[in-house]
Amino acid sequence: METPNSTGDRIAQYLKDGKRFDGRKPGEFREIFVETGVSKKAEGSARVRIGKTEVIVGVKMDVGAPYPDSPNKGNLMVTSELLPLSSSRFESGPPKFPAIELGRLVDRGIREGKFVDFKKLCIKEGEKVWTVFVDIYTINHDGNLLDAAAIGALVALKTAKIPKYDGETGKVIYGEYGDEMMPVSKEIPIVTTVHRIGDSILVDPTLEEEDISEARVTIGGSCEGKVFSMQKGDSGDLSIEEMHKILELSENVRKEVFSKIDKFFK
Amino acid sequence: MAKDFKRPDGRGVEDIRPMKAEVGVVPNADGSAMFSFGNTIAIAAVYGPKKMHPQHQQDPKKGTLRCNYNMISFSVTDRIRPGPSRRSTEISKITEWALEPVLMIKNYQNMVIDVHINIIQADASTRCAGINAAALALAHAGIPMRDIVSSVSIGKLDKQLVVDVDKDEEDWEEGEGATDIPITMTSSERLTHIQLDGKISNDELKQVLELAKKATKKVYEVQKKALKESLEVKE
Secondary structure: OOOOHHHHHHHHHHHHOOOOOOOOOOOOOOOEEEEEOOOOOOOEEEEEEEOOEEEEEEEEEEEEOOOOOOOOOOEEEEEEEOOHHHOOOOOOOOOOHHHHHHHHHHHHHHHHOOOEOHHHHEEEOOOEEEEEEEEEEEEEOOOOHHHHHHHHHHHHHHOOEEEEEEOOOOEEEEEEEEEEEOOEOOOOOEEEEEEEEOOEEEEOOOHHHHHHOOEEEEEEEOOOOEEEEEEEEOOOOEOHHHHHHHHHHHHHHHHHHHHHHHHHHO | OOOOOOOOOOOOOOOOOOEEEEEOOOOOOOEEEEEEEOOEEEEEEEEEEEEOOOHHHOOOOOOEEEEEEEEOOOOOOOOOOOOOOHHHHHHHHHHHHHHHHHEOHHHOOOEEEEEEEEEEEOOOOHHHHHHHHHHHHHHHOOOOEOOOEEEEEEEEEOOEEEEOOOHHHHOOOOOOOEEEEEEEEEOOOOEEEEEEEEEEEHHHHHHHHHHHHHHHHHHHHHHHHHHHHHHHHOO
16 A cells, blocks of 8 residues: 555654654664575575565576676676565566666675675686576565665675586586685675655655655665765755765664674674 | 876866757657767657556656666677666666656646657767756757756766766776766756766765766756757747
8 A cells, every 4th residue: 555645744744853653763774683594495595674674585506608798707696576475566577667676776786895706706717607696585565675685685695605516517516515605705885775755864764754755865885984886766856965964874874784784794 | 186197088087078969859759859978879859748558557646757768789889689678777767767856747647758768879978868868858848847957977987086987987997996976967956866886985975976066067058058059040
């Protein structure tokens, strides 16, 4: 169900006083819960809950040909499915724009943040490299699927083991693993989204808040203050001052989010 | 900023490639325009406002802006397979979001404005050229607008900020590599679109916004001139 106007107006009114329905401050996240090993068949997987929002992310790997412009690097494919089971708003069928956007934003967060060392995923230059598939599935949609998916992708990749590969037959032996783990960097690129509703700037919206959001900026960056990827969404505009505020809030939020998932990266 | 920084094509760091703009390039359309940054050429055509079809997509509260960004298969070195891709789908949506704030879209209930953007020749910054052409085509179609939007890409090559990134610069690998930041603003300095790929600090980003403010003003002048000229020629 869409959020009724009366509810939307009240959310906006509350925000003017810096208040939200669930008692959070505008710059505050809901409780983040992360669990790994969701599927034993996956090379790595994670479940992320942010409040009532839940996604599962799995990593599968296969050996294939490299792209001509990167003969010595492995490939990355991030896709997402907004499952009809997770919300009455999602329908089955070919992916529509929101699913494509979710996949691409997570993809660029990982790629631009240089989280995976793709050079280490080269088996034979120009011929055989690992392709890493990161697949995102929504389980329950209560706003901010994107930030949840981005966290899930990081943790799933971090915990992924590389399956054995038989160089003679050219086949991957799924289910058998050596000691090789996914080569990931120490610097963790966190992707978070900041929204503007009226004159208020907030993070981690619930579904109702997301419905009345006028503009949003998704920013991927490190806890050390670097920004790697950014994209503005929705048809509202922003002043330059608002953009400055968004950049600063985003940097703080990255640190907060990382502090909740850092146990997976030790 | 280093004064002796050399861009591959010899431009100054704040120089935009030669810009060309022309409206009325597609006579069949309700409005159309061409916009180019050097070797990057985009054309855009507007059809509408017209009744949205199929009917179930009609929005009784406001009109719909529907953009379609497409690269011609021979616009780049390696032929692009015709048809939509994930990249083109995303750019189409981003273009809608960049343009919608200046349209009075509420006035067109149940209607749709179609904007078709085609990239004829690509040398980076294609989405910016596409947005500039689309903004011109909408104005040329006589659709009431609060303002016009102007788009330009800001780049960071190693540590140096530059305006209007071309393909050689997009592929910059020395030092910190290339960061590409396409930005769209209204002439009253409201941000309607920003994207970023690369690595940059918050302080540098603030400088990027200042550069974009100046650069989009230059694009705006070119757009304004093209629209004025189109009115003068008719006799």
